Each structure stands twice: as structure tokens, then as C-alpha cells.
Amino acid sequence: MVEIFSEWLVPVLLIIIPFYGLVKKAKVYEIFIEGAKEGLDVVVRIFPSLLAMLVAIGVLRASGALNLLAQILMPFTQKIGMPEELVPLALIRPLSGSGALGIATELMKTYGADSFIGKMASAMYGSTETTFYVLAVYFGAVGIKNIRHSIVSGIFADIVAIISCVFYSRIFF
Amino acid sequence: MMNYIWFFMIAVGIFVGMANGKMSEVSKAIIDSAQSAVTISIGLLGVMALWLGIMKIAEKSGLMDIVAKVLKPVITKIFPEIPKDHPAVSAMIMNISANMLGLGNAATPFGIKAMEYLQELNRKENPSNAMCRFLVINTASIQLIPAVMIGLRASLGAQNPADFVIVSIFSTATALTAGLIFNNFIEKMSIFRE
Secondary structure: OOHHHHHHHHHHHHHHHHHHHHHHHHHHHHHHHHHHHHHHHHHHHHHHHHHHHHHHHHHHHHHHHHHHHHOOOOHHHHHHHHHHHHHHHHHHOOHHHHHHHHHHHHHHHHHHHOOOOHHHHHHHHOOOOHHHHHHHHHHHHOOOOOOOOOOHHOOOOOOHHHHHHHHHHHHOO | HHHHHHHHHHHHHHHHHHHHHHHHHHHHHHHHHHHHHHHHHHHHHHHHHHHHHHHHHHHHHHHHHHHHHHHHHHHHOOOOOOOOOOHHHHHHHHHHHHHHOOOOHHHHHHHHHHHHHHHHOOOOOOOOOOHHHHHHHOOOOOOOOHHHHHHHHOOOOOOOOOOOHHHHHHHHHHHHHHHHHHHHHOOOHHHHOO
């Protein structure tokens, strides 16, 4: 069931969305081209932070520091059943979206996109938002400085997201 | 914040590398990582352009309106203190629908607009409960189509690039529910008073 859903998701979107656009009399081809150009911009925009993060993680891994960190956090990660390789991703996710994307990329390159770790890294990236960024942008826009309880709730939701991601990954992958 | 974290990651890596006598591995890793940033980005380029092209059609042809219609009753339930026909409600709905479809660029302007409307209702220096609640929804927003990650997985050779989506949706839904319940509890606490 899950397999069918995920296998069909991409092709079905590829037909349904342009079809819906045509029904709504949108210039689907021209709009597509415009969007594709934005895709180019996104990649260009992501590139510097991807590079920065890949280098930092590369250094951490090659030096053995990542292993050290994993060993320190072992009591906690073992308790929730999280593979230690995912610890850096879980820590960076609420702070930097492109940083987390870089770490997830590195994990998939190292262990394979279809490995358990690779899939779980993808799911973890998609499980939560960049809490600190969201807070800064939205409250910054209306000039609010006292953020009250929002950060506590945001981080609480992040922790729940990480733990449930581990839980559901064990069920589905 | 990221400034310190990034520097800290590299500094710790290099010091541990020195202590472990792994400096040649470290220098090799630096060069290799920089190169793989290029190969990854080039691989990502095609899939990303394809996806955002398709998603642009979704945005322009008003697919968001369908999601918005489904969301309206839910949002008015979550924000009982906001009048149902206040523009803040529709701005929040558009923001959340765009987030659900993975249209981050479209979501942010709606979100900021929603915050401005909520602030008009608030008229205080500190954020209202509704504003904090809206933020919690945004920090744990459910993504039905996480276009970037699907593209990235496809470019890294995943057989089935979208197979993680179901887990993401389940865990965000759990986090969102838990986050909102928790938020309702702590917004009444005296240390967080308006």
C-alpha cells in the first residue's frame, strides 16, 4: 500500500497538475518554463551552504569526531532507537535548512539513498521546519522582540518530530 | 548562530583529527567534500527545475485554493479568538496550504501578511497567543510534496525518490498535534504572560 503510494506519487502529480492547469485555462507550458528557471535559482542559492556543510561534515567524519559524538550520545540515541549516524542531522535541522540538506545529502552519498539511514535522513529532513528561521522571519516582520513561549513550543515540536520520525521509520522502512 | 556552529564543527574536526593522527584523511576529506558539492548540485539541477516547473503550474492554476477549502474549518477551530471572516484567517490558510504543497517561496509572504493582521488585532508589544500558535503551526508544517528532497533523492539514484514522504507526513502530523497541545498548556503559564 505504502509502496504503491510512493511509487505513484511522482508520475501522478506530473499528469494531474498540468491537467488541472489546462482545465483552469493556465498557460501550462510557459508557467512550467518560468518555474523551471526558479529551480535553477534554488540550486544556485543552495550551493554555497551545501558546500560549507559538506566540508564541515567531511572534516568531522574523517577526523573521527563524529564517532566520538555518537558515542557520547549513545545512551540517548539507543533509548529511542535512532541510528547514531543521524545525530548531526537531528541537531542541525531546527537551525539551518540548507545545512540540514547538506548533512542529509552527505548521509545518502555515504550510505546510499535507498539504505535505511538514507531513507530515514530524508524523512527526518522532511519532518520538521527550520524553527529558528521561521521565528526570526515572522516575528521580525512585525517587529516583535519578546517571543514568549513560542520557542519552547517550537523546540518541543521538533523533538517530537525527531522521535516520531525514528518510530515511524522503524515501522515503514 | 550558524557562524559559531559552522566554525565549531570545523575546529572540533581538525583538533580531533590532530589528536587521532588523521590529518591526511582530514585534508583529503576537505577537498573531496568541496568537489562532491559540485557533482551533487549538478545532479540536482535537472530534477529541481522539473519539480519547480510542475509546482509553479500548481501555484498559478490555483491548486492551493482546493487545499485552502479543506483547511478553513480546521483553522477557525484552532483560532477561535479570531473572527471567522477576518483577513488574518485567509492569510493563515494560504500560508499553510502553500507550505503543505512545499511552495516555500509562496508561503512566506502569506505568513508575514497573516502576522501583520494578527498584530493589528493584538496591538501590544508582546505577541498574542494566536501569533505564537500560528508560529508553532509553521515550525511543524506538514508537507505533502517535499519537492526539494524528492529531487535530491532522485539525483542521488534512489529507486523510489518519494518513498520517505509517508514517514515525514506521519511524524510532522504527530509533532504538530503534540506541539499545539503543549502550546495550549504553557501559554497560560505566568512566566510567559502577555
